[in-house]
Amino acid sequence: MTITDNAPAPAVLDDAARPRHDLLRLATAGSVDDGKSTLVGRLLYDTKSVLADQLDAVERVSRDRGLEAADLALLTDGLRAEREQGITIDVAYRYFSTATRSYVLADTPGHVQYTRNMVTGASTAELALILVDARHGVVEQTRRHLAVTGLLGVRHVALAVNKMDLVDWDETAFKAIVVEFEELAARFGIEDVVAVPVSALLGDNIVDRSERATWYSGPTLLEHLEAVPVGTSPDTQALRLPVQYVVRPRTPEHPDYRGYAGRLASGVVRPGDEVVVLPSGGRTTVVGIDRAGADGDVQQLDVAFAPQSVVLRLADDLDVSRGDLIAAADAPGLLTRSLNGTVAVLSDRPLRQRDRVLLRVGTRTVRALVDDIVDQLDIASMQQQPAPEGLGLNAIGRVRLRLAEDVAIDDYRELRRTGSFLLIDESDGSTLAAGMAEAPDRSAGEGI
Amino acid sequence: MSTTTLTDGRAAEQALPAQYTLDHLDHLESEAVHIFREVAGEFERPVILFSGGKDSVVMLHLALKAFAPAPLPFSLLHVDTGHNFPEVLAYRDAIVERLGVRLVVAKVQDYIDDGRLRERPDGTRNPLQTVPLLDAIEEHRFDAVFGGGRRDEEKARAKERVFSLRDAFGAWDPRRQRPELWDLYNGKHAPGEHVRVFPLSNWTELDVWRYIEREGILLPEIYYAHEREVFARDGMWLTAGEWGGPRAGEQSQSRLVRYRTVGDMSCTGAVDSDAADVASVIREVGASRLTERGATRADDRLSEAAMEDRKRQGYF
Numbered sequence: 001m002t003i004t005d006n007a008p009a010p011a012v013l014d015d016a017a018r019p020r021h022d023l024l025r026l027a028t029a030g031s032v033d034d035g036k037s038t039l040v041g042r043l044l045y046d047t048k049s050v051l052a053d054q055l056d057a058v059e060r061v062s063r064d065r066g067l068e069a070a071d072l073a074l075l076t077d078g079l080r081a082e083r084e085q086g087i088t089i090d091v092a093y094r095y096f097s098t099a100t101r102s103y104v105l106a107d108t109p110g111h112v113q114y115t116r117n118m119v120t121g122a123s124t125a126e127l128a129l130i131l132v133d134a135r136h137g138v139v140e141q142t143r144r145h146l147a148v149t150g151l152l153g154v155r156h157v158a159l160a161v162n163k164m165d166l167v168d169w170d171e172t173a174f175k176a177i178v179v180e181f182e183e184l185a186a187r188f189g190i191e192d193v194v195a196v197p198v199s200a201l202l203g204d205n206i207v208d209r210s211e212r213a214t215w216y217s218g219p220t221l222l223e224h225l226e227a228v229p230v231g232t233s234p235d236t237q238a239l240r241l242p243v244q245y246v247v248r249p250r251t252p253e254h255p256d257y258r259g260y261a262g263r264l265a266s267g268v269v270r271p272g273d274e275v276v277v278l279p280s281g282g283r284t285t286v287v288g289i290d291r292a293g294a295d296g297d298v299q300q301l302d303v304a305f306a307p308q309s310v311v312l313r314l315a316d317d318l319d320v321s322r323g324d325l326i327a328a329a330d331a332p333g334l335l336t337r338s339l340n341g342t343v344a345v346l347s348d349r350p351l352r353q354r355d356r357v358l359l360r361v362g363t364r365t366v367r368a369l370v371d372d373i374v375d376q377l378d379i380a381s382m383q384q385q386p387a388p389e390g391l392g393l394n395a396i397g398r399v400r401l402r403l404a405e406d407v408a409i410d411d412y413r414e415l416r417r418t419g420s421f422l423l424i425d426e427s428d429g430s431t432l433a434a435g436m437a438e439a440p441d442r443s444a445g446e447g448i
Numbered sequence: 449m450s451t452t453t454l455t456d457g458r459a460a461e462q463a464l465p466a467q468y469t470l471d472h473l474d475h476l477e478s479e480a481v482h483i484f485r486e487v488a489g490e491f492e493r494p495v496i497l498f499s500g501g502k503d504s505v506v507m508l509h510l511a512l513k514a515f516a517p518a519p520l521p522f523s524l525l526h527v528d529t530g531h532n533f534p535e536v537l538a539y540r541d542a543i544v545e546r547l548g549v550r551l552v553v554a555k556v557q558d559y560i561d562d563g564r565l566r567e568r569p570d571g572t573r574n575p576l577q578t579v580p581l582l583d584a585i586e587e588h589r590f591d592a593v594f595g596g597g598r599r600d601e602e603k604a605r606a607k608e609r610v611f612s613l614r615d616a617f618g619a620w621d622p623r624r625q626r627p628e629l630w631d632l633y634n635g636k637h638a639p640g641e642h643v644r645v646f647p648l649s650n651w652t653e654l655d656v657w658r659y660i661e662r663e664g665i666l667l668p669e670i671y672y673a674h675e676r677e678v679f680a681r682d683g684m685w686l687t688a689g690e691w692g693g694p695r696a697g698e699q700s701q702s703r704l705v706r707y708r709t710v711g712d713m714s715c716t717g718a719v720d721s722d723a724a725d726v727a728s729v730i731r732e733v734g735a736s737r738l739t740e741r742g743a744t745r746a747d748d749r750l751s752e753a754a755m756e757d758r759k760r761q762g763y764f
Contacts, residue, residue, distance in 0.1 A: 002512050003505060003543060004664040022464075023472040090622060092606040093599045095652050102472040104650055116627055123629035231464050244485040249518035257517060263482040263631070268468075292516035294663040305468050309481040309514070322489045346627050360632055363489065420630045429636025431626045 002296035021099075024230050027106040027121035027154070030131030031141035035162045039131060039200035040094060040107055041074070046207035047222065049096035091117045100226050105129075115144060115394040116346040119434055122152040123420070126230045129158045129221075134167045134197070138180045144379045146181075150188025151342060151396065151436065153416055156228050157185060159195040160221055164213065165202055171215045187382070194228075196221050232266075234305035238331035239267030239275065240410070240418045242362030243324045247311050259290055259311035260320055265362065265417035267328060268305045269312070274329040277320050278408035283329055288313035306417075323364040325408045325418070333410045333418070338371070339401045341412075341421065343433040345391045349425065351399070351433055352390035358424040359403060361437075367404040368423070374398040391433075399435075412436035473659055477510065480647040482631060483610060484514040487592045487645055488521050490635045494592035494645075495552070495585075498524040500536040500543075501710040502667055503596030503648060506656055509665050510647060511594070512547070523550040525590070527581045529573040530557035531713040533687070539668040552588060554580035571693075572715040582618040585642055592635070594645050600652045610649050616640040653708075654733050661726040673706045673724045684717025708733075 030036030044050050058074045065071075094105040106121030122128060128149040132142055149157060159181055167173050178195040185193050196205050197213050198221060204210035207222045219227065247259040269275075273286045289301040290311040304310045312326060320326075327333060339359075345351050351370060359368040376387035376397035384398075391397045412419030423433040470478070487494050496511060498504045512520055526540065544551045556576050559565035565576050585593060599606045609625050611633045626634055635643050648656070660667065678685040678701065679694035686693055688700045693714070705718035706729070723729045 002663075003509050003547075003666055021472055022469055023475045090607050090625075091627075093650070094606065095600045095650070097472075097652075097654075102652075102655075120627040120629050124631075229464070231468075233464055234468050235465070244482070245489045245515075247515060247518050251517070251519065254517045261485050261514070263478060263485075290516075292513035296512055296516055298517050303467075307475070307478055308470070309478040309485070360634065363486075417630060420632065422629065422632050422634060424634060424636060429634065429638065431634050434627070434629045 002292075002294070004294055004296070021101065022230065023102050023104065024127065024225065024228070025104045025106070025125050026127040026129055026158075026225070027108055027118070027125035028129045028131070029108055029118050029121075029145040029149070030162075031133070031139060034131045034133040034136075035200045036107075036131050037074075038071075039160060039162060039198070039206065040105065042200045042203055042206045043105075043222070044094060044096055046203060047096045047098060049094075091121050098222070098226060103225065115148065115396075116344065118145065118148050119152065119344045119346070122148055122154050123434065125152075125154050127156040127158060127225070127228060128154045129160060131160050131162050132177055132181065134161050134163045134170075134173060134177065137173075137177045138184065140379070142181070143184060143382075146184050146188050146190065147377070147379050147382075147396070148344075150185075150190050151344075153412060153436070155190070156192045157190050157194075158221060158224055158228075159193055160198050160200075161195060162198055162200050164197045164204065164210075165199040169197070169210075169212045169215075171213075174216075192228075194219070194224050196224065234264070234266065234268045237266040237306070237415060238333070239269050239273070239326070239328040240265040240333075240362075240415060241269070241310075241312065241326040242364070242418070243320060243322055243326060244363050245322060246320070257313075259288075259313045260324075260326065261309070261311045262326070262363070263309040264304060264306040266306045266415050268303060269310075270303050271300075275314070275326050276329045276332045277314075277318055278325045278327055278332065279335050279406040280319065280324070281335075282316070282318040284314045284316040284318055286312055287315050323362075325362055325364070327408065333408055333415075335406045335408050337403045337406055339368075339403060339407070339409060339421075339437060340374075340398065341401070341435040341437045342377075342396065342398050343391065343423065343435040345393055345395045345397075345433045347425070347430055347432045348393055349430075349432060350390040350392045350395075351423065355390075356426065357432060358426050359401065359407070359421055360424055361407055361409050361421040362418055364407060365424075366407055367426075369402045369404075370399055371402045372400040374400060409437045411439040473655065473662060476648075476651055476655060477513075477659070479631075479650065480507075480510045481514040483633070483645060483647040484511050484594075486633050487594070487635070488515070490633075491592040491643070493588065493590050494522045494594065495525045495588070495590045496522050496594040497596065498526055498540065498551070499710065500526075500540040500668055501596065502656060502660065502671060503598065505543075505665060505667060506651075506659060507594060507596045507647060508543070509663060520547065520549055522594070523552060523588075525552045525554065525581075525584055525588075525593070527577045527584070528553050528555045528557070529577060529712040530555060530560075531573055531689075533668070533670055533707075533710065533713060535670050536668045536710055539666075552584060554584040556580055570714075572712060574712045574715055578618065585618070590642060591637065592643050592645050594647060596648055597646045598648050598651050598653070598656075599646075608646060608649065610646055611635055612644040612646065613637060614642055614644055618642075620644075654730065657726065657730045657733055661730060668710065670707045670710065670718075672729065673704055673721045675702055676705050676718065677701070678703050678705060678718055682717075685719070686717055687713055689713055 062071045092107045096103050108117045108121040130145050161174055161177050174197045182193050198205040205220045241262040241264050243260045243262050245261040247261050249257050276283050289304045290298045293299045353373050355370040357368050359366050373387045375384040378385050387397055410419040419437045421435040425432050556573050597605055609628050677688045679698045694700050706721040707718050723732045
């Protein structure tokens with residue numbers, strides 16, 4: 001039962017009629033003073049996502065500060081603490097939409113000490129929008145942004161070379177920056193880079209085409225965002241469904257119903273598919289895929305794919321509960337008690353060898369021991385260095401973990417959702433580090 | 449708006465097959481359902497804040513869908529300012545009865561009657577909700593509290609997490625919030641602390657209305673255009689009523705209006721509108737030049753940091 005009226009529920013759309021208004025998640029990154037807030041403000045303003053009362057407030061504050069024109073950067077200032085210090089201290093989320101797409105933009109600050117925020121923003125992003133000041137070119141911050149982007153597996157990068165008006169729209173300067181940037185991006189495994197010369201302040205090539213960059217024939221920034229392909233086709237990846245919750249109504253209408261609720265992390269599932277439940281290893285067959293319709297009644301689906309949330313019913317009466325993973329029987333990944341991965345430290349508490357922590361992967365939480373801090377990545381030199389003191393806040397490095405129980409995990413490069421993990425402080429519950437698993441160590445794991 | 453496509457051809461090659469393309473509302477629904485199930489799996493006593501406002505109604509609808517065909521595994525909590533629109537209270541009670549769910553009501557009026565809270569000079573009761581809310585959370589030992597807050601609503605909310613950790617005083621400390629990565633939500637909390645959970649974080653006002661239309665969700669009728677006795681104060685149309693209006697010098701008149709948000713009657717304004725159904729509301733919201741809070745919430749106009757300050761004190 002739901003809160004809908006008694007009108008018939010909307011018909012389920014067939015494939016051909018499925019709407020194409022999709023969702024793109026992107027993360028921004030820029031250094032201090034390269035105009036990122038202005039660019040985001042411009043993107044919101046020129047897509048008509050800023051309403052009159054917000055603009056009034058910005059104009060009022062701009063006047064109070066003695067500025068001649070409205071400072072669009074004020075649109076994205078959030079907390080009073082930030083306004084007082086003139087900085088951005090946290091990830092903020094912005095929303096805009098066009099006829100083609102809805103956008104969720106994670107606006108992350110550029111300061112050295114806030115790398116953790118860029119890691120956070122990039123974790124869900126399919127595209128990273130990186131700013132470079134045309135006068136300064138690629139700086140150390142840019143390397144850090146690219147390193148994080150590559151590490152987090154963000155496949156698409158849009159490079160906005162900003163403040164082009166301050167270099168008189170010099171094509172040579174633009175091209176030199178793009179060449180250096182693309183070389184760096186390639187080193188981090190990023191292949192898709194599209195560079196756009198812009199002036200966020202004047203609005204050139206953000207949404208509207210610049211009159212001044214006559215030599216530039218590529219897309220404006222928004223045109224690129226509208227066209228970039230997003231997502232990985234689910235049928236190219238193996239099924240993974242972390243079980244969140246067991247649905248057992250025990251009502252007169254559904255006395256024996258038992259279904260496993262979860263969001264497909266990857267892949268496609270159809271009734272009749274053979275699956276394996278990890279870590280127990282029990283094999284069974286999917287007999288039904290359920291999802292509530294608008295009227296609250298359960299509809300049976302012929303197919304479900306990532307990232308849909310569904311309830312699976314299985315043929316055999318296995319012991320399945322929260323924390324288990326339902327995976328394709330023919331491509332289940334590995335179970336392991338020893339895990340190698342790259343972590344980004346997000347907490348003031350450093351991560352040290354012999355630390356006891358909790359590891360969270362999918363819906364499963366197990367105890368873990370930091371067996372070894374293998375090395376630390378030095379962003380400036382791009383060298384792996386030893387880290388005898390452990391990894392401090394904002395450090396990125398490789399670790400080896402020993403786990404108290406078997407865990408099913410994938411290589412992050414192949415499957416982002418089931419290859420990512422958190423390390424959690426057992427005493428106060430805080431999130432210590434975000435991790436990306438490397439192919440599980442077969443010798444230490446128990447192959448299925 | 450330009451919808452020009454690129455010419456490099458890569459877009460066409462890599463685009464998702466049509467049968468695996470999710471509409472953005474399906475994305476948002478799947479994300480919200482995932483959040484509800486995470487909380488059901490990780491917490492002992494979750495509760496949904498339910499005012500009868502459109503965001504809380506959409507939240508309840510999503511929660512019902514997340515656990516179907518099982519009944520809702522949560523109770524509802526209404527923090528009642530005492531300045532309610534009668535239509536909204538009637539709606540709330542009808543929904544509760546129809547679904548057979550448990551409703552806890554925390555009343556601001558009780559606190560004013562016994563002196564624990566004092567009426568503000570401006571008569572607005574929205575800021576007074578914080579204490580009854582925190583007391584209800586403590587009394588019923590709720591460890592997860594779902595709120596309908598959206599990040600598009602307001603600057604301070606743009607920085608809110610999906611899982612927002614609150615201390616024993618309900619206070620929100622922006623610097624203490626945990627980073628949220630992928631869809632791994634860390635709900636660990638100490639005894640006495642609780643977590644506010646915002647399943648609609650990534651929805652916009654227009655998304656909420658489009659979803660209401662798609663799903664055929666019923667709302668209190670004051671969301672649609674109707675004739676009402678109103679008077680002007682602070683540039684908004686307020687409903688005449690026992691709560692304290694109109695004052696001397698404020699003329700009441702009958703106008704065709706609707707509400708964009710539903711809150712305390714004393715600070716929630718109506719807008720002139722002839723949008724009598726969902727489709728007309730969607731057209732109106734799409735064309736509006738004002739945010740819903742800017743248009744209709746006196747409490748958010750108080751200062752540039754009004755919401756930030758209230759959140760720090762334990763507000764939703």
